[in-house]
Amino acid sequence: MQTKLTRRGALLLATLTLAGAIGSGPATAATELVVYTALEADQIKAYKEGFEKQNPDITIKLVRDSTGIITARLLAEKANPQADVVWRVAATSLMLLDQEGMLDTYAPKGLEAVTANFRDPKSPPAWTGMDAWMATVAFNTVEAQKRNLPKPESWKDLAKPIYKGALVMPNPNSSGTGYLMVSSWLQLFGEAEGWKFMDALHDNMAVYTHSGSKPARMAATGEYPIGFSFEYRASSEKAKGAPIDLVFPKEGLGWDMEATAILKGSKRVEAARKLVDFSVSREANEFYAKNFAVVALPGVAKPLPHLPETIATMMIKNDFAWAAKNRERILKEWQTRYDGKSEPKS
Amino acid sequence: MIATAEPGMRRRRLGASRDDLIMRLGLGVGFLLLTLTVVAPLATLLVKAFQDRAGGFVGLANFLAYAESPALLRSLHHSLFVALLATAICVTLAFAFAWCLTRSCMPAKGLFRAVALVPILAPSLLPAISLVYLFGNQGLLKGLLFGASIYGPIGIVMGEVFWTFPHALIILLTAFATADQRLYEAAESLRAGRLRTFFAVTLPGVRYGLISAAFVVFTLVITDFGVPKVIGGHYNVLATDVYKQVIGQQNFQMGAVVGLILLVPAALAFVADRFAAGRQVALLGARSVPLAPKPSPAVDAAAALFCTAVAVVIVGIIAVAAFAASIKLWPYDLSFTLGHFDFDNVDGGGWGSYRNSLTLAGWSALLGSLFVFTLAFLVEKTRGLRWLGAATQLLALLPLAVPGIVLGLAYIFFFNAPANPLGAIYGTMAILVLNTIVHFYAVAHLTAITQLKQLDPEFETVAVSLKVPIWRSFLSVTLPVSLPTVFEIALYLFVNAMTTVSGVVFLYSPDTTLASVAVLNMDDAGDTAPAAAMALLIFTTSAAVRIVHTLVTRGLLARTQAWRRRITEAPREA
Numbered sequence: 001m002q003t004k005l006t007r008r009g010a011l012l013l014a015t016l017t018l019a020g021a022i023g024s025g026p027a028t029a030a031t032e033l034v035v036y037t038a039l040e041a042d043q044i045k046a047y048k049e050g051f052e053k054q055n056p057d058i059t060i061k062l063v064r065d066s067t068g069i070i071t072a073r074l075l076a077e078k079a080n081p082q083a084d085v086v087w088r089v090a091a092t093s094l095m096l097l098d099q100e101g102m103l104d105t106y107a108p109k110g111l112e113a114v115t116a117n118f119r120d121p122k123s124p125p126a127w128t129g130m131d132a133w134m135a136t137v138a139f140n141t142v143e144a145q146k147r148n149l150p151k152p153e154s155w156k157d158l159a160k161p162i163y164k165g166a167l168v169m170p171n172p173n174s175s176g177t178g179y180l181m182v183s184s185w186l187q188l189f190g191e192a193e194g195w196k197f198m199d200a201l202h203d204n205m206a207v208y209t210h211s212g213s214k215p216a217r218m219a220a221t222g223e224y225p226i227g228f229s230f231e232y233r234a235s236s237e238k239a240k241g242a243p244i245d246l247v248f249p250k251e252g253l254g255w256d257m258e259a260t261a262i263l264k265g266s267k268r269v270e271a272a273r274k275l276v277d278f279s280v281s282r283e284a285n286e287f288y289a290k291n292f293a294v295v296a297l298p299g300v301a302k303p304l305p306h307l308p309e310t311i312a313t314m315m316i317k318n319d320f321a322w323a324a325k326n327r328e329r330i331l332k333e334w335q336t337r338y339d340g341k342s343e344p345k346s
Numbered sequence: 347m348i349a350t351a352e353p354g355m356r357r358r359r360l361g362a363s364r365d366d367l368i369m370r371l372g373l374g375v376g377f378l379l380l381t382l383t384v385v386a387p388l389a390t391l392l393v394k395a396f397q398d399r400a401g402g403f404v405g406l407a408n409f410l411a412y413a414e415s416p417a418l419l420r421s422l423h424h425s426l427f428v429a430l431l432a433t434a435i436c437v438t439l440a441f442a443f444a445w446c447l448t449r450s451c452m453p454a455k456g457l458f459r460a461v462a463l464v465p466i467l468a469p470s471l472l473p474a475i476s477l478v479y480l481f482g483n484q485g486l487l488k489g490l491l492f493g494a495s496i497y498g499p500i501g502i503v504m505g506e507v508f509w510t511f512p513h514a515l516i517i518l519l520t521a522f523a524t525a526d527q528r529l530y531e532a533a534e535s536l537r538a539g540r541l542r543t544f545f546a547v548t549l550p551g552v553r554y555g556l557i558s559a560a561f562v563v564f565t566l567v568i569t570d571f572g573v574p575k576v577i578g579g580h581y582n583v584l585a586t587d588v589y590k591q592v593i594g595q596q597n598f599q600m601g602a603v604v605g606l607i608l609l610v611p612a613a614l615a616f617v618a619d620r621f622a623a624g625r626q627v628a629l630l631g632a633r634s635v636p637l638a639p640k641p642s643p644a645v646d647a648a649a650a651l652f653c654t655a656v657a658v659v660i661v662g663i664i665a666v667a668a669f670a671a672s673i674k675l676w677p678y679d680l681s682f683t684l685g686h687f688d689f690d691n692v693d694g695g696g697w698g699s700y701r702n703s704l705t706l707a708g709w710s711a712l713l714g715s716l717f718v719f720t721l722a723f724l725v726e727k728t729r730g731l732r733w734l735g736a737a738t739q740l741l742a743l744l745p746l747a748v749p750g751i752v753l754g755l756a757y758i759f760f761f762n763a764p765a766n767p768l769g770a771i772y773g774t775m776a777i778l779v780l781n782t783i784v785h786f787y788a789v790a791h792l793t794a795i796t797q798l799k800q801l802d803p804e805f806e807t808v809a810v811s812l813k814v815p816i817w818r819s820f821l822s823v824t825l826p827v828s829l830p831t832v833f834e835i836a837l838y839l840f841v842n843a844m845t846t847v848s849g850v851v852f853l854y855s856p857d858t859t860l861a862s863v864a865v866l867n868m869d870d871a872g873d874t875a876p877a878a879a880m881a882l883l884i885f886t887t888s889a890a891v892r893i894v895h896t897l898v899t900r901g902l903l904a905r906t907q908a909w910r911r912r913i914t915e916a917p918r919e920a
Contacts, residue, residue: 041871042691063856064693066870069593076399076596080764142678174594207497207579214872221676221874223483241679339417 030059031271036074036083038067038090038176038258040213040232043291050287051278058271066211067093067176074263078102084266085275090176091257092183094127095324103127104262104269108276118257118296127261128280131292134255134315135181136231137247138219138238149225155185155249158226159200167204168215169228171339173331176256177212177230182334183323184254184316195337202338219244232291235306246306252316256323362730365816369728376721377734380741382768383784387756388748394759395602408603417582422607425584428499429568429611432506436563437556439507440514443656446649448522449548451641453650459519461657464664466512467888469845471865472881473508474576475874476666477501484677486666497579505573508663510566514559521555527635557622561615568611569749572847576869584608585848588751592852598758605752616747664885671879686879693871694864695856700883703861706778706850707843714783714790715836719828722794723820727806746788750848757781758852773855785849786842790835797831798824830899837895841888 039047041064048060063083065073071093074086078100086094097103098120107124118129137158139151149166152158158167172178186194206224209215215227216234220242227234234246260279262272278284285297293311295301303309362370398404412418443462447455465473480487481496481504494500529551533543571585578586584604592601670676674683690696721742725735745753757780761772771777801824809819825832847862854860861884868877 041693041873045690061856069596072594072596076598209872210870211872214870217872217874221484222678223478241675243678 030057031268033058033060033085033268033271033275034063034083035060035085035087035275036063036070036089037087038070039064039088040291042236046290047284047287050284051275054278054283055271055274058274060275066174068172068174068179071096074102075100081263081265083263084268084272086261086263087275087279088130088258088260090180091127091129091259091320092179092324092327093176094259094261095320096327097261098126099324102264104264104266106262106273106276108273108280110277110280110282113298114280114296115298127259128276129257129259129296130279130284131288131296132255132257132294132315133177133230133232133292134253134294134311135177135184135249136216136229136234136253137249138216138227138229138234139245139247140219140222140225140243141245142243143222143225147225151245152226152247153250155188155251156197158249159197159204161204163204163226165204165206166225167201167228168207168209168218168224168226169201169205170212170215171208171210172334173339174210175212177228178208179327179331180254180256180323181228182254182330183327184252184318186330187254187319187322188251188316195333198334199337205338208338216244231293231307231311235304238306248308248311248314253311253314255315255318257320363810365810366729369724369816370731370734372720373724373728373731373734373738376724377738377741380721380738380787383780384741384744384748384787387753387760390759390763391602391605391752391756394599395606397599399597399599408599412600412603417587418607421582421584421587424499424581425568426611428502428506428574428583429564431499432503432510432567433560433564435503436507436510436514437518437560439656440511440518440559441552441556442652443511444515444518444522445548446653447519448525449637449639450646450649451639452646452653458653458657461660462515462653463512464660464889465508467841467845467892468509468664468667468885469847469862469865469881470505470509470570470572471576471847471862471869471877472667472885473505473663474501474573475670475865475869475878475881476663477505477577478874479666479670479676479878480663495579497577498581501577501579502574502581502583505577506567506570508660509570509573510563511660513566514563517559517562518552518555521552521558524634525551525637527637528633530637554622558619561619561622565612565615565747565749569608569751570848571751572866575866585749585751588755589851592755598755601755602759605749605755608749609747609752612749612752613747616743619746620743664882667878667882667885670875671882673875676875686875687883689864689876689880692873692876693867694861694880695859696864699859699864700861700880702775702858703844703884704887705775706782706858706860707840709775709779710782710843711836711840713779714786714839715832717783718787718790718835719794719825719832720820722791722798723824726795726798742791743788745784745786748785750785750846751851753785754781754849754852773858775858777853778850778858778860781849781853782843782846783839785846786839790838793831793835793838794828797828801827830902833895833899833902837892840891844884844888 037044039062044062044064048062052059063070063073067090070086070089074081074083074097077083081102086097094103103126105122105124105126108128111119111125111128114128119125120127137152141151143149144151147166149163150157152163157163169181170178172182182198185197188194189197209218212230213233214229215224216229216237217227218224219227219229219234220237220240222243231246234244238244238246260276262269262276266272280296282297282300285295285300288295289300289302291304293301293304293307294315308314395408396403396405398407443458446452447459452458477496478501479485481491481501482488485496491500496504525548529547530543533547538546568583569585571583571589574581574583574586575589584607588601588604588608591597591604671686672682672684673679674681674685689699695702721738725738725742728735748756757777760766761769761777763769771780805819805823806816809816809823845862847866850860851863851866854863861880865877865880865884868874868880
């Protein structure tokens with residue numbers, strides 16, 4: 001009896017310990033910082049390595065997903081936060097978290113050099129911006145020609161019936177890029193007019209995607225000729241050889257900041273602060289400038305291929321406080337209007 | 347069970363032996379473990395559906411909130427429509443295919459059979475991705491849809507039929523295999539035509555197999571979310587609703603509500619399937635003569651043609667995935683590249699995810715097969731405590747009625763509860779292994795039981811009279827003799843651990859990202875080509891393991907057969 005029991009017990013124990021050991025990975029003395037991020041997958045490696053090289057005693061454990069998912073997850077974990085740092089997540093989301101009292105304040109080294117509108121006006125700030133990303137339309141010239149679609153010049157153009165079934169945009173509930181578009185249209189056209197515009201747009205929309213990158217990639221393969229995305233993804237798809245043009249609608253481009261903040265209740269505040277220090281440093285800004293045309297430190301940005309040098313002037317005057325405060329209401333309204341109406345379109 | 351009934355009664359009169367006590371104890375432990383890993387999580391899920399975010403009891407509020415949104419009825423309607431249509435198509439095709447394999451004399455049956463089982467080795471996302479390349483707006487064969495869109499019910503049904511085809515085929519092959527030659531001879535002597543014979547003899551003979559196949563396919567389709575996620579477009583179904591609620595909005599309570607709704611059709615299918623399985627046995631008579639099909643050039647040619655068509659579609663879909671994974675930029679730059687296998691620049695966790703999947707599959711296969719077989723042995727052979735055996739059997743089959751996505755959600759609730767001492771495994775590889783074994787427990791258990799029923803009960807009787815402890819005869823006789831079955835269970839668990847998405851999508855952590863989930867995440871980000879590459883990698887791995895398994899089993903079978911021959915010859919010599 002004894003044998004059988006211990007055998008079985010040992011087996012179970014072995015299962016749990018062995019599997020547990022696999023799960024926890026190699027043991028190191030380094031501080032492991034849990035970081036939630038909406039950073040693009042193809043940019044992660046350089047940034048992570050850049051920080052870890054400067055701080056060999058800290059390793060970053062990244063949880064990556066789209067902005068909306070990361071925001072929802074942080075809100076859901078409010079009572080028992082798992083993350084130490086939110087890294088490169090939309091400033092509107094961080095403002096929302098700040099309103100919920102979830103962020104710690106910290107003035108990183110070199111804060112004074114950061115452009116004023118790239119940081120929380122509070123002192124010390126709850127979040128600091130890193131770079132801006134903006135709405136950009138990827139327009140597949142080959143498919144457009146096949147379908148006889150004129151090149152759009154404005155957002156209002158895109159709501160015209162000729163583009164029926166030709167558009168893709170990210171779902172603002174999951175995608176930060178999707179939300180900055182919705183928020184910008186409401187700010188540009190006013191609430192009533194803005195929703196009317198989106199109603200017309202919805203009639204043209206073939207599908208709403210999970211991420212902000214996917215519309216540019218769908219436009220790149222011509223799966224749908226026009227994808228609402230952001231400038232980095234559209235230009236990187238063009239650089240890979242996709243037959244797309246980048247369109248910057250003339251009413252102005254919705255945009256948001258990628259920003260960093262420390263979660264209240266983090267047990268590794270020292271390491272977390274080092275990451276925030278790094279995120280405003282000149283070296284980090286040089287990293288950002290490789291991918292983004294507008295960054296937090298003045299004088300670092302440089303022209304990028306496929307993007308006009310005047311892109312910063314096309315950005316709308318964005319009321320971040322409004323966009324953060326009304327985020328939940330707007331998303332709910334969007335959900336009721338467009339997510340319920342779900343018949344497939346050609 | 348029947349065979350052991352009589353000695354069991356006699357034993358009880360004599361009092362339970364040491365062996366009996368050990369086995370009962372083992373059975374008890376097995377029962378407790380299953381309770382802990384199946385019943386307790388599901389009970390937690392049930393409770394969560396009646397709570398608000400803070401954990402307060404809110405009665406039916408969550409259900410009412412969901413019922414009020416127009417989304418529910420639409421998704422329910424969509425789910426039922428897609429599942430019924432896919433079931434009808436899949437079972438019809440599988441029925442015809444199984445008929446060709448068992449009742450015709452067409453050539454290359456082994457090859458056709460092997461090809462038909464191929465889809466089981468791929469994650470359900472693979473056919474969905476291939477269908478986008480075939481019938482999407484830039485698809486190779488887009489014209490065949492006559493302007494209809496692949497994004498929606500058409501794509502979902504096509505993808506699901508591909509993915510569930512082998513499941514239906516396996517069940518129907520078994521059903522067709524139990525035919526009685528004498529019935530056909532009788533039909534012939536009564537001068538019944540081929541068609542009449544088909545409806546009067548063939549169809550009734552496999553009716554329970556048909557019911558069973560239909561329910562299995564229906565459950566698989568209604569609970570799968572890989573295919574609708576990739577190719578569903580705007581077409582919401584229940585399974586994607588759960589995912590959206592939980593991952594998209596982190597609304598776990600609402601996820602639990604939809605999960606419970608999803609549990610209903612699956613549970614109904616389970617009950618019906620058990621009923622059908624019970625009836626199937628009664629069809630077999632002791633005097634049945636195995637059917638030997640007669641050659642008929644016309645019929646055989648038609649059969650070969652049909653099977654070739656099905657095989658071409660299956661191979662074609664895999665080939666399209668391979669094509670998608672290895673060209674630069676569809677459809678503008680068709681030059682060859684291996685660049686899409688560089689997973690470190692896309693979502694999903696890179697090559698680490700693939701290694702994690704191998705680890706998960708390896709542990710699930712090793713621990714799962716040993717545990718399943720040992721517990722099945724105890725269920726089958728323990729004397730006394732009949733109720734405990736029956737209860738354990740029920741728990742072992744229960745996972746068949748629980749969709750993976752629901753089980754995964756239940757595991758979050760149960761193992762992530764702050765008060766649960768088992769919470770330490772949350773976020774580790776251990777919970778993924780546990781979840782995978784439990785998710786696929788039922789079929790593994792049934793396989794083990796079938797093998798054990800075929801074993802001669804004399805083994806135990808002899809062991810008892812020789813005073814060999816039961817664990818020793820188990821380790822030195824039962825287990826070695828049943829090794830091919832144990833390997834089969836291990837292979838089943840391995841392949842499913844590699845391909846499953848629904849069970850583990852809620853449970854992985856940054857340290858334990860998985861290849862199958864990576865496919866999903868890459869597709870979400872629009873990285874379709876790397877997604878195809880990863881799906882292909884999963885498929886290739888499963889296929890390779892399966893081939894190795896076949897070779898090993900073949901060698902093993904030869905040896906076990908030799909061993910059996912010696913057993914039967916030995917008494918004669920003595």
